[in-house]
Amino acid sequence: MKNFFRLLAAAVVSLACVNLAQAHPHVWVKMSTQLIYAPDGSVTGVRHAWEFDDMYSTFALEGLQSAKKGVFTREELAPLAQVNVESLKESDFFTYAKANGKDLAFGDAKDYSLDYKSEVLTLQFTLPLKTPVKAKDLSVEVYDPSYFVDFSFPDKDAVALVGAPTQCKVALEKPKDASLGQSSKPMSESYFANLNMGANFASKIAVTCP
Amino acid sequence: MPVRMSRQGAAFYFIALAAAAGSILLLHGALDLVLAQGNPFGVGPRAAPPPPAEGVMGWIFAKQAEFYRMLSGSIRAVKTDPAAVAGLFGVSFLYGVFHAAGPGHGKAVISSYLVANNETWRRGLVLSFASALLQALVAIALVGVAALIFSATARMMGDAVRIIEIVSYALIIAIGARLLWVKGRAFVNELRGGEDHHAHHHHHHDASCNHGLEPAQLAGPGGWRRGLSAIVAVGLRPCSGAILVLIFALAQGIFWAGIGATFLMGLGTAVTVAVIATVAVGARGFAGRIVRGRSGWGMLALRGIEVAAAALIVAFGALLLAGYMVSERMFV
Numbered sequence: 001m002k003n004f005f006r007l008l009a010a011a012v013v014s015l016a017c018v019n020l021a022q023a024h025p026h027v028w029v030k031m032s033t034q035l036i037y038a039p040d041g042s043v044t045g046v047r048h049a050w051e052f053d054d055m056y057s058t059f060a061l062e063g064l065q066s067a068k069k070g071v072f073t074r075e076e077l078a079p080l081a082q083v084n085v086e087s088l089k090e091s092d093f094f095t096y097a098k099a100n101g102k103d104l105a106f107g108d109a110k111d112y113s114l115d116y117k118s119e120v121l122t123l124q125f126t127l128p129l130k131t132p133v134k135a136k137d138l139s140v141e142v143y144d145p146s147y148f149v150d151f152s153f154p155d156k157d158a159v160a161l162v163g164a165p166t167q168c169k170v171a172l173e174k175p176k177d178a179s180l181g182q183s184s185k186p187m188s189e190s191y192f193a194n195l196n197m198g199a200n201f202a203s204k205i206a207v208t209c210p
Numbered sequence: 211m212p213v214r215m216s217r218q219g220a221a222f223y224f225i226a227l228a229a230a231a232g233s234i235l236l237l238h239g240a241l242d243l244v245l246a247q248g249n250p251f252g253v254g255p256r257a258a259p260p261p262p263a264e265g266v267m268g269w270i271f272a273k274q275a276e277f278y279r280m281l282s283g284s285i286r287a288v289k290t291d292p293a294a295v296a297g298l299f300g301v302s303f304l305y306g307v308f309h310a311a312g313p314g315h316g317k318a319v320i321s322s323y324l325v326a327n328n329e330t331w332r333r334g335l336v337l338s339f340a341s342a343l344l345q346a347l348v349a350i351a352l353v354g355v356a357a358l359i360f361s362a363t364a365r366m367m368g369d370a371v372r373i374i375e376i377v378s379y380a381l382i383i384a385i386g387a388r389l390l391w392v393k394g395r396a397f398v399n400e401l402r403g404g405e406d407h408h409a410h411h412h413h414h415h416d417a418s419c420n421h422g423l424e425p426a427q428l429a430g431p432g433g434w435r436r437g438l439s440a441i442v443a444v445g446l447r448p449c450s451g452a453i454l455v456l457i458f459a460l461a462q463g464i465f466w467a468g469i470g471a472t473f474l475m476g477l478g479t480a481v482t483v484a485v486i487a488t489v490a491v492g493a494r495g496f497a498g499r500i501v502r503g504r505s506g507w508g509m510l511a512l513r514g515i516e517v518a519a520a521a522l523i524v525a526f527g528a529l530l531l532a533g534y535m536v537s538e539r540m541f542v
Contacts, residue, residue: 025275026450055282055454058461063363083365150275 025150028053031142032154035170035207037163038132045106045128046095046140047162050151057121077114077121085109085125093127094144094151099135106130138207153203161207168209267311274308277301278451281471285459288467295467302455302471306478309451316341316444317483319382319526321490323440326389326519328494334487337440339480344445346476348374349452350469357460367453374446379531381443385436386523393520397513451475 034047052060060080066072088094089108097104112125142151153159153172161170280301287294310317320341324334352370356362362370452472459468497515501508 026278026454028279053279053282055458059364059454059457061364062357062457062461063361063366 025144025147027056027149029149029151030154031151032158032160033140033142033205034160034162035138035140035164035205036126037161037165037168039163040134041165041209042132042134043099043129043138044132045126046097047111047124047126048093048095048142049122049124051120051122054119057116057119060121061116072114072116074113074115077116081112081114081123081125084114084123085112091144093125094142094149095127095140096142097129097138097140099133099138101137104129104133134209135207136209138209140205140207142203151203158203159205164207165209168207171206171208173204173206270308270311274305274311277305277308281305281451281455282458285455285462285464285467285471288464289462295470298467298471299474302474303478305451306475306480307482308478309449309475310479310482317486319444319523320440320483320487322519322522322526323385323389324487324491325494326393326516326523327436328516329437329491331488331491333437334491335484337437337444338484338487340441341445342476342480342483343473344441345447345449345479346452346472348446349448349456349472352448353453353456353460353468354465357457358465364457371448371453374448376531378443378446379527381439381446381527383524383527383531385439385443386520386525386527389520390517390524393513393516397510397517400510400513449475449479 030051032049035043036045036047038044061072064072064076064080066076085093085108093106093109095106097106106127107130109125109127112123115122115124144151159170159172161168281298284294284298284301288298320334320337323329324337329337352367352374356367356370360366452475455471455475456465456468459465459471494515498512501512
């Protein structure tokens, strides 16, 4: 009976490992983010500009009609932008914010638009906080837990504070790229504890105000 | 063969089996929860589960991302210089090799199928290559018909893919359920026989049983037909990457390059899946040799592995299908 369980366990584990190796992004997003502040110093929301990769952009535009071939105006792209933000709602816009350690809730996206330039699409939208908040420590992370979408910040002008009190400081914590292919323990406990792996690739915006 | 067991006894063992299958399901459920999320932007291929960030898996993952990112550039290069097609095909093949670690390539389903059905490594190779070829053909046909003939939008193509997926996942469940039934019965028979004859030597432990073979059941003419059902179930769902590459090549006016790249991706995928399938078949054979000549529990263990593998197939199919149900909301 011992043998039986041992073999069964071996079979299950080996199959589980095979299955674990399933992952890949098919959409790449270069993002820049603005944190919007009210005159009283509270954060009211986040404005995103997400630039998609060329292959996904081409795919998304497939079959769409435009007055001029290869050129899409903002108006022509408006229906697609609406589909995008409506669908993104199901994924909480991949935007996770905390103020003083507490999760913040966002309302529906507004002021959304799509632009097509240099053969890539850029989606812009504003995510208002349900309740504006004054925060000493504010963090915003953007990532896809399933890692279907790869979000990354450009090296320059990734984050801006709009209307924030002058003493507020913003910092960008980049993901540790070095972890790719470096660690020797793929099956360690932390590996399993970290199944929410999209977060490992996230860049975290951290704002501190006095 | 062992005597038939009583109804109550059979019921008991099936409950035990179901519990075992359930725990496997749970394990996989935990790992695969994210297996099937829809594309968050409302148009586009389906989502994949999260990547391992480190170790060998992390390296594989990083490589396939790297090759994928090279694809669009390679296609652009072919547009200006057709000789660059060699580079595109090379990148496509390598992408396929690394990408086959991803979902939709039936690696886990094929491996489980081979283990459950006690197939040979040769048939594992055939299954791997045939399903990868079918996957490439489906992607090309889909984009060819949808984009070229109907000038369908990305959304419509996504809808088509989802219908194909439902059929594919339902087929996987059907194949797994059939195997679970056959193997579950064999397991219960073995269990019953083991109890009956434990004190004595097993009269049915002749050569054929010790090899875990049931020639009449597995190697008969029906075997290939069943193999075909596995090929269709696994190969039906086109790879998201292939669809994106085909659309991109089409937009650049070089659809032929996209078709070539898709076949090369399929070839690369098949190589990886075949290697994994061969390992699975080898492990099954190794287990078979270990238990050869041992008393009842050994055979029981083999039967148990087969049942577990069959349960895994059902679990994969069910999770994939359930994922579809969840993601449906995302497409309005």
